[in-house]
Amino acid sequence: MGVEMTSAVQATQLTAEDIARLRRESRRENWGRAWYKFSRNPLSLIGAGTIIFVVCLAIFAPWIAPYPEHVKPFTDFANASQPPSSQHWFGTDEIGRDILSRVIYGYRFSLTMGVTVLAIVVPIGVVLGLVAGYFQHRWPDTLIMRTTDIFLAVPPLILALAIASILEPNLFNAMIAVSLTWWPWYTRLVYSITTGLRNEFFVTASQVTGASTSHIIFREILPNCVSPIFTKMSLDMGWVIIIGASLSFVGLGVQPPKPGLGTMVASGTRYLPDDWWISAFPALAIVVVVLGFNLLGDGLRDLFAAEDG
Amino acid sequence: MNLLIFIGKRIFHAIFVILGLAIVIFAVARIMPGDPVRLAVGSRAPQWVVDNMREQMHLNDPIPVQFGYWLRDAAQGDFGISLVTRRNVAEDVREFFPATLELALFALTISLTGALLLGTIAARHKDKWIDNIIRIFSYLGIVTPSFVFAIIFILIFAFALDWLPAIGRLSNGVEPPPRVTGFYTIDSLLIGDLATFWDAIRHLILPALALAMASMAQEARITRSSMADNLTKDYIASARALGVSEGLIMRRFLLKPSLIPTVSIVGMDFAAGLGNAFLVELIFNWPGLSRYGMNAMLSKDLNAISAVILSFGIVFVLVNLLVDILVARLDPRISLSAGGGS
Numbered sequence: 001m002g003v004e005m006t007s008a009v010q011a012t013q014l015t016a017e018d019i020a021r022l023r024r025e026s027r028r029e030n031w032g033r034a035w036y037k038f039s040r041n042p043l044s045l046i047g048a049g050t051i052i053f054v055v056c057l058a059i060f061a062p063w064i065a066p067y068p069e070h071v072k073p074f075t076d077f078a079n080a081s082q083p084p085s086s087q088h089w090f091g092t093d094e095i096g097r098d099i100l101s102r103v104i105y106g107y108r109f110s111l112t113m114g115v116t117v118l119a120i121v122v123p124i125g126v127v128l129g130l131v132a133g134y135f136q137h138r139w140p141d142t143l144i145m146r147t148t149d150i151f152l153a154v155p156p157l158i159l160a161l162a163i164a165s166i167l168e169p170n171l172f173n174a175m176i177a178v179s180l181t182w183w184p185w186y187t188r189l190v191y192s193i194t195t196g197l198r199n200e201f202f203v204t205a206s207q208v209t210g211a212s213t214s215h216i217i218f219r220e221i222l223p224n225c226v227s228p229i230f231t232k233m234s235l236d237m238g239w240v241i242i243i244g245a246s247l248s249f250v251g252l253g254v255q256p257p258k259p260g261l262g263t264m265v266a267s268g269t270r271y272l273p274d275d276w277w278i279s280a281f282p283a284l285a286i287v288v289v290v291l292g293f294n295l296l297g298d299g300l301r302d303l304f305a306a307e308d309g
Numbered sequence: 310m311n312l313l314i315f316i317g318k319r320i321f322h323a324i325f326v327i328l329g330l331a332i333v334i335f336a337v338a339r340i341m342p343g344d345p346v347r348l349a350v351g352s353r354a355p356q357w358v359v360d361n362m363r364e365q366m367h368l369n370d371p372i373p374v375q376f377g378y379w380l381r382d383a384a385q386g387d388f389g390i391s392l393v394t395r396r397n398v399a400e401d402v403r404e405f406f407p408a409t410l411e412l413a414l415f416a417l418t419i420s421l422t423g424a425l426l427l428g429t430i431a432a433r434h435k436d437k438w439i440d441n442i443i444r445i446f447s448y449l450g451i452v453t454p455s456f457v458f459a460i461i462f463i464l465i466f467a468f469a470l471d472w473l474p475a476i477g478r479l480s481n482g483v484e485p486p487p488r489v490t491g492f493y494t495i496d497s498l499l500i501g502d503l504a505t506f507w508d509a510i511r512h513l514i515l516p517a518l519a520l521a522m523a524s525m526a527q528e529a530r531i532t533r534s535s536m537a538d539n540l541t542k543d544y545i546a547s548a549r550a551l552g553v554s555e556g557l558i559m560r561r562f563l564l565k566p567s568l569i570p571t572v573s574i575v576g577m578d579f580a581a582g583l584g585n586a587f588l589v590e591l592i593f594n595w596p597g598l599s600r601y602g603m604n605a606m607l608s609k610d611l612n613a614i615s616a617v618i619l620s621f622g623i624v625f626v627l628v629n630l631l632v633d634i635l636v637a638r639l640d641p642r643i644s645l646s647a648g649g650g651s
Contacts, residue, residue: 150332153326157584
């Protein structure tokens with residue numbers, strides 16, 4: 001059997017270059033197939049489009065926002081509380097600031113929060129999950145997984161509120177607070193995948209050939225966790241943005257006069273129902289971006305599920 | 310027997326988690342910048358008062374000893390004095406917790422009932438227009454923050470239509486019923502006071518609905534997909550082939566296995582609800598533990614924050630315990646595997 005295989009390989013005479021080329025081609029083919037499947041689902045496309053749109057708004061805010069000076073300390077009482085018009089598409093708030101401009105800048109804070117929290121949480125959570133899962137039933141497993149149990153014992157929003165309130169309220173501390181509550185989810189996710197894989201033949205085979213533990217964990221097991229991690233990241237961007245908005249709604253996140261979306265909703269509630277636009281458009285802005293990430297995440301999940309199945 | 314072993318393990322685990330949580334809370338409270346004694350006595354108190362207080366609060370002892378004292382007091386329900394209300398924190402918790410639990414349980418009832426209803430309808434009419442409408446509703450429910458729902462509901466049902474009250478647990482002039490459980494609905498029923506009962510229910514509806522929307526949407530989606538999955542299984546087809554009526558198939562064969570995924574996320578949803586209650590109670594001026602906790606947080610009232618977080622942690626752990634047991638009962642494989650070693 002082994003002899004036959006060697007001769008078969010020799011017969012085709014594959015050079016290293018050929019293998020690299022074949023790999024590139026198959027990779028391109030896979031991407032093409034994935035994109036085809038993804039683009040067949042209109043909801044995923046709407047989600048992806050929304051996210052691209054919002055990200056562009058956030059990045060190019062100074063050029064897109066009609067009144068960029070309105071995000072700084074600014075008052076214009078002559079134009080206060082104007083309903084939506086051609087000059088101010090979303091109207092103006094109680095001190096005359098253009099709400100559309102503030103919403104566009106608000107996206108900057110929301111996305112910064114989401115990206116930063118995930119950038120902190122995903123590597124930490126994933127590595128801990130891999131280690132705990134690979135050493136299942138040994139002390140790293142017990143230590144790490146029991147710690148996640150404790151952090152998961154408090155509803156995330158409550159823990160984030162508590163931590164943010166104990167620290168100085170601002171965007172940075174809000175991100176720290178949410179990160180502290182969020183890493184256990186990734187640890188759990190990766191742990192459950194790793195424990196399922198650690199006895200598979202490809203893992204045993206690398207152990208037998210003398211591969212190092214870090215090689216097995218990061219090169220053999222980690223690649224199998226990538227698709228669920230990406231799906232979860234897309235869905236979590238939405239959750240983190242909601243939690244960030246909740247924190248700033250009660251004054252524990254982005255501080256005025258900076259335009260946090262939650263802060264804007266909160267400050268507008270005093271003028272409801274007459275000046276509805278002050279709260280309504282920032283609230284709508286939250287819903288739009290979270291919906292985008294959810295649609296994208298669901299699209300990714302269906303995509304990966306189809307690949308695995 | 311297996312189920313008992315499973316329950317025993319879960320209870321042991323729950324106790325461990327609560328202890329761990331106590332350690333974390335204690336650590337955070339000690340790490341916090343600022344002197345707890347100065348915060349407690351005020352900045353103008355003379356130094357000897359501060360020194361006495363430090364001794365009283367055991368702050369001169371090593372940290373593990375301090376933790377011992379703290380844990381002993383906490384186990385007896387003594388979290389010290391609230392800096393804001395100037396009352397015993399444990400008393401505050403006892404007073405305010407029932408209002409939050411009543412709200413959260415009412416929200417849970419609404420969300421589960423709604424979710425099962427919507428999920429079943431969507432699964433039975435899969436890919437028809439009604440399924441699509443329910444799907445859109447689910448998406449909106451999931452992506453809209455609860456505080457936005459709260460504001461929308463107040464605007465529509467309290468301001469515009471004037472159907473339901475928007476603030477508090479009872480109308481002005483209505484006396485709260487004598488306290489037995491602290492749940493106004495139950496307490497008023499106990500003395501047979503239907504007018505108060507009705508008033509309490511009317512006050513519950515809007516905040517509970519605002520809390521329930523997200524979990525209802527989530528659970529409806531999960532119920533739909535698990536039901537739709539199970540509907541294509543062979544055993545359903547064979548039951549149909551044997552002439553079992555559609556209603557009986559639904560109740561007997563479909564509902565129970567389809568409930569498992571839904572029930573197993575109820576714990577998580579309940580937790581999210583308790584978290585969102587912090588904002589919803591603030592908006593509806595609901596005199597519960599969440600609003601109390603929110604105010605404690607905004608004024609850095611450390612004793613009160615510790616007590617509130619530990620209380621919510623304990624409730625959440627207990628709810629998860631219940632959910633685990635419920636799921637194990639619904640799905641015999643779980644308790645079997647727990648009893649069989651591992």
